[in-house]
Amino acid sequence: SDCRWDGECSLNCSFTGISAVPEDTSQTAVTADFSYNNIKTFVCADGRNEDWVVKHLNLSHNLISELSLTACWNLPLLETLDLSGNAIRTLTLGRPTPARASRRQGPVHRLLPALKVLSAERNNLSRVPRGLGLLQSLQTVHLSSNGIRQIDREDFQSCSQLKDIALQNNRITKIHPDAFRDLSKLQVVDLRANALTAPLPQLLISLSFFQLEVDLSNNAW
Numbered sequence: 001s002d003c004r005w006d007g008e009c010s011l012n013c014s015f016t017g018i019s020a021v022p023e024d025t026s027q028t029a030v031t032a033d034f035s036y037n038n039i040k041t042f043v044c045a046d047g048r049n050e051d052w053v054v055k056h057l058n059l060s061h062n063l064i065s066e067l068s069l070t071a072c073w074n075l076p077l078l079e080t081l082d083l084s085g086n087a088i089r090t091l092t093l094g095r096p097t098p099a100r101a102s103r104r105q106g107p108v109h110r111l112l113p114a115l116k117v118l119s120a121e122r123n124n125l126s127r128v129p130r131g132l133g134l135l136q137s138l139q140t141v142h143l144s145s146n147g148i149r150q151i152d153r154e155d156f157q158s159c160s161q162l163k164d165i166a167l168q169n170n171r172i173t174k175i176h177p178d179a180f181r182d183l184s185k186l187q188v189v190d191l192r193a194n195a196l197t198a199p200l201p202q203l204l205i206s207l208s209f210f211q212l213e214v215d216l217s218n219n220a221w
Contacts, residue, residue, distance in 0.1 A: 133158025
């Protein structure tokens with residue numbers, strides 16, 4: 001392919017016209033950029049039996065419509081995952097399968113244990129991906145410019161490390177009053193440009209953490 005490798009830790013395959021992540025992608029890459037291509041599917045463990053050391057994976061601006069992270073046992077160091085600008089309707093989270101774990105002859109590993117930043121803005125999501133709480137190191141989640149209609153109580157449940165939630169430019173009409181209640185480290189919640197029509201006093205009370213910034217501007221109050 002026309003991918004550029006700096007010889008040390010960075011692989012740049014952006015704007016190369018590829019339709020799949022190359023099977024010979026170096027497992028020693030710390031940064032891997034596959035943005036602005038024609039990739040339709042991505043399978044974390046696709047033919048790769050060893051762990052990647054990649055920390056920053058960019059799959060933005062491709063043609064991905066469905067994505068499952070349930071088998072991402074071979075990305076133990078991944079810190080940032082950029083999925084923005086695709087056509088993702090379904091984003092599935094879950095635990096590694098027992099079969100995969102036994103193949104590694106070790107215990108079942110936590111899903112993406114180092115992931116801190118998940119970006120999935122400008123997609124076609126109609127709901128917050130279920131199972132975000134499995135990403136126990138997650139600090140930032142960007143879900144702006146999708147078609148999300150409501151925030152349920154369990155959407156961010158167990159996301160104990162979350163600091164920044166971006167939900168602007170969706171179609172949100174309803175937010176459960178306890179949706180963010182247990183997120184003690186939360187600092188920013190961006191809800192601009194949604195379809196909220198009624199004040200949310202109980203929600204705001206539950207968000208009365210120290211130094212928390214909540215943006216509710218440009219709604220239909």
